[in-house]
């Protein structure tokens with residue numbers, strides 16, 4: 013009698029499995045399970061927008077002359093979920109230059125083509141604690157530092173496998189477009205303004221070449237790098253690009269696998285340690301999220317495996333990071349309790 017009432021271990025396992033599959037089946041049938049925080053997405057985006065809308069702190073970048081012409085009051089905040097749904101407030105469709113926010117995505121392309129070890133060995137992944145355009149960092153480190161500072165990003169475009177400058181550029185542009193889920197184009201006036209004043213970056217490219225740390229002709233690398241920085245994006249585009257990283261490298265709009273899922277953690281690690289240059293420590297302390305910033309005013313932060321938070325506001329602080337974008341994303345991360353090290357109440 014006893015024996016007949018007992019369920020053997022494999023039978024119990026099968027029963028448990030069957031029950032869990034019965035529960036999971038509708039989720040498979042209906043697509044990805046919504047993020048548990050989704051009910052708060054629009055509320056926190058609206059709150060951050062309202063709180064910082066009138067903040068005037070900081071000023072537009074001026075070392076690229078045309079960036080002074082971007083209306084400083086523009087401000088947009090957006091969350092893009094893993095299913096591609098958009099929660100936004102403010103100027104999230106205004107197109108501005110992506111600048112350094114392009115850098116992690118080209119680093120992803122280098123990893124896709126040649127593997128993460130090539131990125132680590134030929135560029136480096138150490139944070140410097142120095143400014144994005146530091147020449148001192150080049151003398152201190154024996155490589156081009158990391159792919160998120162100017163030197164490492166110029167080296168990254170030089171590593172993209174191509175037999176001509178046109179092919180190199182086409183690959184970089186196509187890759188950024190794949191992350192955004194739509195064709196992205198260069199803002200030619202921004203390109204002209206930056207390329208005609210790129211004396212510092214030209215110096216960096218030439219130094220790297222002289223030291224055997226650049227893998228194409230220096231002026232070609234400089235031109236392709238400057239073009240990638242001049243690509244026009246909206247805050248919404250940045251959100252989709254970040255959501256692609258949150259989604260294991262699959263663009264949530266096009267469903268295209270843009271980079272191998274296995275490289276995403278390595279890329280996010282570099283974004284966490286160097287995404288804000290000499291302000292990376294403060295950023296991680298406050299927001300606890302891998303992110304990337306650009307002097308055009310854009311920032312994208314990734315909640316790994318879940319969603320992306322992006323913002324745009326042209327006024328920058330001394331480190332070249334957008335004041336309102338930083339504050340908005342920090343607030344949202346705290347409100348939703350999504351910092352990677354645990355919820356941060358501040």
Ligand code: DON
Pocket residue numbers: 111112113144145162206213238241305306307308331332333
């Ligand atoms: O090379 C430069 O200086 C610019 N194209 C990009 C710098 C940048 O966006 C720094 N980020 N905050």
